Amino acid sequence: MTAQKDLDTRDRILRTAARLLAEADGEPVSTRAVCTAAGVGAPTLYHHFGDKRGLFDAVAAYGFETYLASKRAQRSTGDPVDDLRRGWDLHVEYGRTNPAFYTLMYGTPRTPPIAAEAHRILLGLVGAAARAGRLRVPAGTAARMIHAAGVGVTLALIADEAGEPGKEADGAADNELSERTREAVLAAVTVPREGEGDARSTSAARAVALRAALAADPPKRLSAPEAALLGEWLDRIADG
Amino acid sequence: MTAQKDLDTRDRILRTAARLLAEADGEPVSTRAVCTAAGVGAPTLYHHFGDKRGLFDAVAAYGFETYLASKRAQRSTGDPVDDLRRGWDLHVEYGRTNPAFYTLMYGTPRTPPIAAEAHRILLGLVGAAARAGRLRVPAGTAARMIHAAGVGVTLALIADEAGEPGKEADGAADNELSERTREAVLAAVTVPREGEGDARSTSAARAVALRAALAADPPKRLSAPEAALLGEWLDRIADG
DNA sequence: GCGGTCACGAAATCAACGTTACAGAAGTTT
């Protein structure tokens, strides 16, 4: 079974590189270290991954896949705002359990392309909330706010745990930071539940909902400039 | 003037290293590159900074000093919540104009000790708001939330500008993200202005204010365990 | 059973890195 052995070795290199990357706290990991730790020769690594870049790209994809899998598996709870909550919690949880991968992903200005799918999933959740009339700001703005705040909170938690490892007791404080910031952003971005808000918030929410629906299904009876202008007006109503 | 020449060369090396660090987008900068770019020999660098670590520590302090100077120069506007706003804006502004230094500071789990003073200044601003009765959550919690969200927003803006450089037009969208997130967190953390809120929020704010005052000036008439228990109760009141 | 492809290891190659002897120049002190 050549294919079996092949996958075994490749996977072993991948796992070893991931472990070394997690242990080395930020400073670079050499291909030599990966080879010796995995018990393979250098040509084996180059046979499977081409070069160092290819190896670490594969490692990044490998480490991020568990997160994407959990995100993709997320089913709607019926309440789109609760779905946003669960998405936030999944994000923070992944960062806390995989700090090395996470800082590689979101701590650098050059966000790897693998993270693009995570962002697409977030846009999907936010879009659903918008179509349900639960947003009071444009969907793109809401997504950016949620993403930025979530990344900031996760990096702060990682920094805390790096500073004082082994402290299990502050898990409560960590959850407090995450949940409070999450609710702060969601409160600023969503409308409570039903149309019980004042007229201003509901008209804003309806403008956002219409905007999201039009984005998903472009109006055929309007020209492109007309649609663009309409979108701008709807944003202005949403900004209230 | 030996001292003059000394400072000149040292400063030139510092500036050159800072520039190379800003240009090299994340990947490491070699001492050789710094030496050739600064027009000095290697022993000069080692004479002034000891080794590579010493050089980059000095560079980090050098790059962060402008930020700390602006923070320290910040005078109160009279409204402690407005002071928090200005502190946030200063933070974001520094990150956008110095993305390389900023990601070095806040993008890594190992936050350099120089950033500790920035955090102390933030704690001072938050403490002032707490003593003025403008906080509805404990001061430490508020500081953590503001810091985490601010870092997240700044990193998001840096990532945006790295993705599409030269785009001056989206400065408005950038400010929108920063201001909206800032107001979202401040709204969740502070109370509006005067004691016009309902009884629950004012009692919470007063509990936080008392807590902050006691932290600054420990009560002499209470034993340490008593004071600890009192603090816990005040936090519970503040949490509502 | 045999040529060919695939997976892998031992050792080597080449460049780049941090760092250091050594030496010379310039100012300061005596």
Next chain:
DNA sequence: AAACTTCTGTAACGTTGATTTCGTGACCGC
């Protein structure tokens, strides 16, 4: 003026990095 300290350049040293060259054993279709 001589000795000394400080600052700096030339030229290396030793290490480590990524990557390749060559060779060998195993498996697979014919």
